[in-house]
Amino acid sequence: MNTMNGVGVSKGIAIGAARVYYKEKIEVNSGKDSVSPQDKEAILEESLKKTKEEIESNYESLKKTNQQEAEIFEAHLLILEDPTLQEKIKENIKSGYNLAYAVKSAFDGFVETLKNLQSDYMKERAQDLLDILDSLLRNILNKPKVDLSKLPANSILVAEDLTPSDTATLDRKNVLGFITEKGGPTSHTAILAEALGIPAVVGVKALL
Structure with missing residues (x-):
């Protein structure tokens, strides 16, 4: 048996089948394009709206049982709607960059x-x-997220890292615990794992 060590961030013991989650990396090129700034801003507004709805959904699902932890997603909304950030995105758009790069560069x-x-x-x-950037880029580029709420029963989720939005969508009935290569005890992912009662170990090097 091979023993691997990490940092326990949510107490408990879980035994189940490893379900390895390789998150797709979104590649964004820095090229400029001929799409008008007006069209880019229209797509941006629609993508911001969809991303806001996703964050609000996470907030509402957590609020019923974990009001304090749900506030993590209130903070996400404030970041998404930050006027300085949005102004920087629009400056990049006016410089002629493609929308995905204009957003990524600002973030x-x-x-x-x-x-x-x-x-x-x-x-x-x-x-x-x-x-937040990952969610916004996926909406701009029409790249769906993997639905982690539909993992089979008795799963131990194994991943390089999990974001707060990943963690909030886990089905506690089916996901018995998770392990990640990255992350630390002060991450919002760790805080959510403890609030949801999901045993979790992070910082396990060479896990995947």
């Missing part, structure tokens, strides 16, 4: 700022930005 600036801070807590907040 990347904020992510780098957080990652360069000394606080581990603030570094973990960069993961929240990346979670």
Whole structure:
């Protein structure tokens, strides 16, 4: 038997079948295109609306039992609607960049700022930005998410990392626990795992 070590972030013991989740990486090129700024902004508004609805859905599903943890998604809404971030996206659009890159470039600036801070807590907040960015890009590019709410019974979810939105959609009846290569005890994913009563271990190197 091979023993692997990580950081326990949500107590409990679970035994089940490993279900490995390889999350699709969204590739975005930095090229410019001939789509008009008006058309890009229209697509952006529609994608922002869809992303907002997804975040609100996560908030409502958690609010019934975990009001405090549900506030994680209230914070996601504030980030999504941040006027400075949206203004930067629109500046990139006016510069002629394709919409996906205009969005990613704007988010990347904020992510780098957080990652360069000394606080581990603030570094973990960069993961929240990346979670929102992933959802927004998927709506812009019409790339559906894998539905983690439909995993089979007695599953132990194994992944490189899980975002707060991934974790919020897990079906507690079927997912007995999860293990990830990345993540730390101050991440919102760890906080949600504990609130939902899902045993979890993170930071397991070379797991996949």
